[in-house]
Every structure is written in structure tokens, then in C-alpha cells.
Amino acid sequence: MDEEYDIIVLGTGLTECVLSGLMSVGGRKVLHMDRNKYYGGESASLTPLDEVYKLYKMGDKAPEHLGRGRDWNVDLIPKFIMARGKLVKLLIHTGVTRYLEFKSIEGSYVYKGQKDAIYKVPSDEKEALSTSLMGIFEKRRFRNLVVFIHGFDKNDPRTWKELDPQKTTTKEMFEKFGVDANTQDIAGHALALYRNEDYKNASMVEFIERVKLYFESLTFFRDSKSPYLYPLYGLGELPQGFARLSAIYGGTYMLDKEGCNIVYDDDGKVIGVESGGEVAKCKQVICDPSYAADKTKKTGQVIRALCILNHPVANTKDALSTQIIIPQNQVNRRHDIYVSVVSYTHQIASKGFYLAICSTTVETDNPEKELEPAIRLLGSIEQKFITIKDMYEPVENSEKSGVFISKSYDATSHFETTCDDVLDIYAKVMGEPFDFKKDERLEQQQQQDEM
Amino acid sequence: MSQRGGAQRPNGAAQGKICQFKLVLLGESAVGKSSLVLRFVKGQFHEYQESTIGAAFLTQTVCLDDTTVKFEIWDTAGQERYHSLAPMYYRGAQAAIVVYDITNQDTFGRAKTWVKELQRQASPNIVIALAGNKADLSNKRMVEYEEAQGYAEENSLLFMETSAKTAMNVNDIFLAIAKKLPKSDSGGQSGQRPQPGVRLNEQNQASEGGCCK
Numbered sequence: 094m095d096e097e098y099d100i101i102v103l104g105t106g107l108t109e110c111v112l113s114g115l116m117s118v119g120g121r122k123v124l125h126m127d128r129n130k131y132y133g134g135e136s137a138s139l140t141p142l143d144e145v146y147k148l149y150k151m152g153d154k155a156p157e158h159l160g161r162g163r164d165w166n167v168d169l170i171p172k173f174i175m176a177r178g179k180l181v182k183l184l185i186h187t188g189v190t191r192y193l194e195f196k197s198i199e200g201s202y203v204y205k206g207q208k209d210a211i212y213k214v215p216s217d218e219k220e221a222l223s224t225s226l227m228g229i230f231e232k233r234r235f236r237n238l239v240v241f242i243h244g245f246d247k248n249d250p251r252t253w254k255e256l257d258p259q260k261t262t263t264k265e266m267f268e269k270f271g272v273d274a275n276t277q278d279i280a281g282h283a284l285a286l287y288r289n290e291d292y293k294n295a296s297m298v299e300f301i302e303r304v305k306l307y308f309e310s311l312t313f314f315r316d317s318k319s320p321y322l323y324p325l326y327g328l329g330e331l332p333q334g335f336a337r338l339s340a341i342y343g344g345t346y347m348l349d350k351e352g353c354n355i356v357y358d359d360d361g362k363v364i365g366v367e368s369g370g371e372v373a374k375c376k377q378v379i380c381d382p383s384y385a386a387d388k389t390k391k392t393g394q395v396i397r398a399l400c401i402l403n404h405p406v407a408n409t410k411d412a413l414s415t416q417i418i419i420p421q422n423q424v425n426r427r428h429d430i431y432v433s434v435v436s437y438t439h440q441i442a443s444k445g446f447y448l449a450i451c452s453t454t455v456e457t458d459n460p461e462k463e464l465e466p467a468i469r470l471l472g473s474i475e476q477k478f479i480t481i482k483d484m485y486e487p488v489e490n491s492e493k494s495g496v497f498i499s500k501s502y503d504a505t506s507h508f509e510t511t512c513d514d515v516l517d518i519y520a521k522v523m524g525e526p527f528d529f530k531k532d533e534r535l536e537q538q539q540q541q542d543e544m
Numbered sequence: 545m546s547q548r549g550g551a552q553r554p555n556g557a558a559q560g561k562i563c564q565f566k567l568v569l570l571g572e573s574a575v576g577k578s579s580l581v582l583r584f585v586k587g588q589f590h591e592y593q594e595s596t597i598g599a600a601f602l603t604q605t606v607c608l609d610d611t612t613v614k615f616e617i618w619d620t621a622g623q624e625r626y627h628s629l630a631p632m633y634y635r636g637a638q639a640a641i642v643v644y645d646i647t648n649q650d651t652f653g654r655a656k657t658w659v660k661e662l663q664r665q666a667s668p669n670i671v672i673a674l675a676g677n678k679a680d681l682s683n684k685r686m687v688e689y690e691e692a693q694g695y696a697e698e699n700s701l702l703f704m705e706t707s708a709k710t711a712m713n714v715n716d717i718f719l720a721i722a723k724k725l726p727k728s729d730s731g732g733q734s735g736q737r738p739q740p741g742v743r744l745n746e747q748n749q750a751s752e753g754g755c756c757k
């Protein structure tokens with residue numbers, strides 16, 4: 094430990110592991126430590142199942158009827174991977190994808206308050222025209238909007254339909270196509286995946302790009318019914334994969350390290366990290382908010398309910414995996430509620446079991462009640478684990494000290510914001526933005542592997 | 545598109561099946577894990593092999609009668625050094641080579657710990673081989689052949705003394721593992737992993753089942 098490093102990374106959550114990997118590939122000498130004895134921090138998948146019961150202080154042992162504990166890999170945060178999103182780009186760029194196997198999520202559903210029911214989000218034009226989500230005339234208007242989005246190119250005025258990309262808000266665009274409030278909810282929350290209504294007054298360009306990402310992700314695999322991917326053995330495989338990348342390029346890994354206290358000089362610049370009485374020297378630190386509490390501020394709370402089921406969710410055609418979005422308007426809230434369901438087919442539960450995680454941003458003093466509309470959809474629940482987590486982000490200018498702090502995992506249903514955080518920190522630490530063009534060292538490596 | 549452990553039909557080839565297996569290496573630092581892989585995959589040996597950087601994922605095939613066995617070889621990347629090897633490393637591994645250095649008794653002790661760890665963590669039918677490496681340095685021997693052989697027998701491990709330097713027994717140990725691996729139609733899956741997922745790469749996007757290689 095008493096060596097000198099360019100960068101010390103604290104915490105092995107996904108953000109930290111991706112950064113550690115990119116830094117090592119970039120030739121930096123990296124030491125990566127965690128206070129836990131397992132990889133993943135907040136983004137770990139816990140195994141065996143007993144560990145989940147211990148974490149939630151519900152005894153030392155999971156009940157017998159839930160099967161073999163080792164078959165379980167229980168995610169603590171619910172997220173899926175956009176098939177054409179930034180995380181997949183990073184996985185492919187770095188070659189980390191070779192350590193992982195994925196399955197496509199079987200369907201995406203949206204809740205409609207009026208009917209108190211869930212409906213499949215149309216995944217192609219055929220489904221869009223046959224969906225019972227909207228009436229016949231509304232379907233046509235929706236289709237016109239989708240056709241416009243497909244054709245839209247911000248550099249080609251012929252595709253703009255007289256809507257100036259610089260000036261037009263999403264709300265104005267909706268008005269132009271005459272789509273009703275329900276359709277707006279579907280487009281804004283189930284396709285563009287916005288969590289609240291702020292997007293309506295923002296530029297339509299971002300909205301269009303998000304919907305395009307959704308549709309492009311749908312075409313990742315032939316026959317996919319949702320834009321999402323999920324790794325076998327749980328999300329915890331992702332940080333482990335990037336940690337391996339970092340180690341291959343010379344990164345040193347130490348888990349189960351006590352303390353991990355950041356040490357500063359008199360001017361408040363970082364000089365190293367202390368653990369067990371020893372100090373490892375470094376020029377920069379990257380860490381999650383729990384390692385630098387004095388330099389972070391609380392931004393809100395998320396509530397998550399992990400629910401073990403022994404059946405698929407009703408009205409999802411017995412899907413082994415699905416996402417359900419409850420748009421805030423449909424249940425008179427300010428933030429959407431998400432339900433993500435994965436199961437034994439992803440090697441995260443023992444045979445016959447499902448894991449549904451309901452989550453949302455906390456708005457009231459009774460967060461558990463806020464999740465009710467989601468819990469209701471699940472049917473009988475074998476076991477429920479509730480977490481209410483504070484979310485943090487770095488205070489302004491905290492990086493002046495040479496300490497770069499990631500944000501807590503937010504309530505979004507995918508990793509796009511996590512990747513934005515990664516790329517943002519990368520640019521600050523390295524002094525230049527990350528370049529997705531092939532890296533020379535990685536390319537050599539990949540050629541070697543082909544032999 | 546490669547499916548780990550999945551049986552694949554070679555394109556247009558009339559010979560028998562191809563089975564792909566994940567093989568992991570374990571052992572104390574500097575016992576010669578990377579050197580064994582380098583010898584097996586590329587037929588090379590470096591006197592001053594750098595502590596593993598870069599090449600920690602290589603593939604090599606061996607032929608057995610009508611079957612081609614493709615090894616997907618994982619090297620530890622040094623993550624074992626501070627007991628920080630990720631569970632992902634063992635995950636789905638169908639074979640392991642636990643390496644020690646015959647000139648260093650401590651590395652043999654550590655090898656035994658790895659065997660225990662594998663028996664606890666890895667899949668129950670994993671094929672484990674014990675390699676007493678640096679056999680060319682037998683004048684500095686600290687671990688007796690019989691001692692290691694006895695231990696291997698007790699624990700049902702394959703055992704050979706090897707030398708990455710002279711190539712002694714290097715191909716042989718991989719071949720012995722290949723012979724012992726189950727080569728059912730499901731390609732060594734032993735029925736444990738019902739439907740494997742897919743790997744992502746630039747080619748498989750929206751073109752599953754493509755056959756141009």
C-alpha cells in the first residue's frame with residue numbers, strides 16, 4: 094500500500110469501476126479499494142440470498158422454500174441497459190462485453206390510470222396500430238408523430254415539418270401533431286423515459302433523440318420486444334467486468350479495507366488515502382459519495398421495494414422479465430414509478446422465482462404508500478424488502494481538491510445518467526473528453542485475443 | 545456470436561462438433577500462470593515475463609478424435625494478489641488449472657487453498673488440474689512429486705509437473721483436461737445453464753444467426 098499512485102479509486106460501484114478501467118487503459122497507475130469485502134457497492138448483486146436477509150436485518154437465514162441461496166444474485170438498484178445506449182458503447186469499446194452474457198428484456202408496459210390496467214408499449218409499427226392503448230383516431234395521430242421522429246434530422250430542414258429545432262418545445266410539437274394527454278404520457282414517459290414533466294417546456298430535439306434511442310435499441314437484436322438488455326447473474330457483473338479490465342491494465346485491487354479516509358494537505362489538496370494506519374499516496378481520488386461525505390450534498394431520496402414473487406406479473410403474457418412504467422400523471426404524482434422484473438432465467442433467482450423492484454423518487458412523508466400503485470400490480474408477494482436511500486451529489490468545486498465524486502444512482506430505469514456521470518468525471522480528471530474512437534492499446538489487445 | 549459453453553456447428557465443416565469451455569488459472573503470483581498460457585497458446589516463453597498486464601483472455605483449441613475443444617482461457621490479472629478476485633472469474637468455469645512452483649513450498653500451500661476455494665465457489669462438476677510448474681528447476685526442488693501426487697489423488701485432481709520454459713507437459717495438461725470434460729451435445733453445459741445469454745459485439749447486432757465468418 095505504501096506506494097505512490099496516479100489515481101486512487103474508492104468504492105467499486107459501476108461508476109467507479111468504469112472510470113478505474115478507463116484510467117488504467119489510459120496508462121494511469123491506479124489503486125482501487127473498497128470497504129466492503131465484495132465488488133459493486135450500491136450496484137452489487139447480493140449472493141447468497143442469506144446476505145439480503147442480513148442486510149435488511151431480517152435474520153441470518155433465508156427461508157427454505159426460496160430454494161438454494163447460491164442461485165440468487167439480488168440487485169440492490171433496479172436498472173436495465175439501453176441496447177444502443179452509452180453503457181453498451183463502453184462495453185464494446187473496452188472489450189468488457191466478452192466477460193458477460195445478456196438477455197433482452199421481454200416487454201415494456203405502461204400503466205393507464207383511467208382503465209387501471211397496464212398496456213404493452215408498442216415495439217413496432219404493427220403493434221402501434223393494433224394497440225388498445227388509444228382510440229383509432231388517436232392512433233393515427235400517434236403514428237404521424239412517430240413517423241416524424243423517425244425521419245427527423247436536425248441538419249436537414251426538409252425533415253422539420255416547419256418546426257424550428259432551435260425554438261420549438263416538446264409541448265409545441267405535441268400540439269402540432271394534436272396528440273392527447275394520454276399519448277403525451279406514453280411518448281414522454283414510456284418512450285423518451287422522462288421521469289417528470291419538465292421536458293415539455295424544453296427543446297423538442299432532446300425528446301426526439303431519446304425516442305430515437307428507444308427505437309434504435311429495439312432493433313439491437315432481431316425480434317426484441319423491449320429496448321433493454323440485462324446481464325446474466327445480475328447487474329453486479331458489470332462493475333466486476335470493468336474492474337477486471339482495470340486489473341488487466343495494471344490496476345491494483347484491494348477489497349475489505351477499513352477506513353479508506355482521504356488525506357489532504359494544508360491547502361486542502363488530496364495527498365493520499367489512509368487505511369489501517371498506512372497511507373497510499375496519490376495525485377487524484379475518484380470516489381462514491383460515501384467516501385467523501387463532507388464534500389457532498391443531499392439531493393433527495395429514492396424508495397425501492399425489492400419483492401420476491403413466485404409467479405410472473407399478471408397481464409404481461411407470463412414474461413420472465415419486464416418493465417412497467419407508471420407515468421406520474423396517471424397516479425397524480427410528480428415523479429414516475431418504475432417496476433422492473435427479472436427472474437430465474439437470468440440466473441438471479443432460484444428456479445420458479447421472480448424479483449420485482451418498484452422504485453420512485455420520494456415526494457411525501459409516507460414513501461411506502463407512494464409505491465402502492467406499483468405493489469398492487471404484482472399480486473402475491475413472498476417477501477418484500479424496503480429501502481429508502483438518500484441521494485447525494487458533489488458540492489460545487491469539490492474537485493479543486495483533486496477529489497472527484499460520483500453521484501448516487503438515481504431513480505431512472507437505465508444506466509444512461511450513470512454513463513453521463515462517468516464521462517463527465519473522466520473529462521475532469523483527464524482534462525479532455527473521452528474519445529470513443531478506438532484506443533490503440535485496446536486494439537492491440539483485441540487483436541491478440543483473436544489469435 | 546459465441547455462446548459460452550454452447551455447442552456450435554462449424555460452418556461448412558464436415559468434422560465433428562466444437563465444444564467451448566471456460567478455463568481459469570489460479571495460483572500465487574510468479575508461479576508461471578501467464579507463462580503456461582503463453583506457451584500453450586503461442587508456443588513462446590519469456591525469461592522476464594511481466595507480471596500479468598494486458599493478455600488475460602486468450603483462446604486456443606485442441607483436437608480430440610472427432611471433437612474440437614476450444615478453451616477460453618482466463619488469467620487472474622493479478623486480482624488474486626490481495627484476495628480481491630471477483631466471483632465473476634469462477635462463474636461458469638468448466639475447468640481450472642491451479643499452479644504452484646516446485647521450488648517454493650509456500651506456493652504449494654497456497655495452491656491447496658485455491659483448490660478448497662474452487663470446491664466451495666465454482667460449479668460442482670468443474671475439472672481441476674494441479675500443475676507443479678518450473679519442473680526444469682528440479683535441482684532447487686522444494687515440493688516432492690509424491691507429496692503433490694498424493695494430494696491430487698485425495699482430491700480427485702489431474703496432476704502433472706510442467707515447465708513453461710521447456711514446454712514439458714504443457715500441451716499435455718490441457719489435453720488431459722480436454723479429455724476429462726463432458727462433451728455432450730450441450731457442449732459441456734452439464735445441464736446447469738438452461739438457456740445461455742448472448743455476447744454483445746459489433747457483429748451480432750440485429751443479425752443473430754449470421755453465418756459469415
Ligand SMILES: Nc1nc2c(ncn2[C@@H]2O[C@H](COP(=O)(O)OP(=O)(O)OP(=O)(O)O)[C@@H](O)[C@H]2O)c(=O)[nH]1
Pocket residue numbers: 571572573574575576577578579580590591592593594595596622677678679680681706707708709710
Ligand atoms: N525456469 C522457469 N521459469 C519460469 C517458468 N514459468 C515461468 N517462469 C518464470 O517465472 C516468472 C513468473 O512467471 P509468470 O508467468 O509471470 O507468473 P504468473 O503466475 O503469471 O505471475 P502473476 O501474473 O504475477 O500472477 C517469469 O520470470 C517467468 O519467466 C518455468 O517453467 N521455468
Ligand SMILES: [Mg+2]
Pocket residue numbers: 577578579594595596619
Ligand atoms: Mg500472470
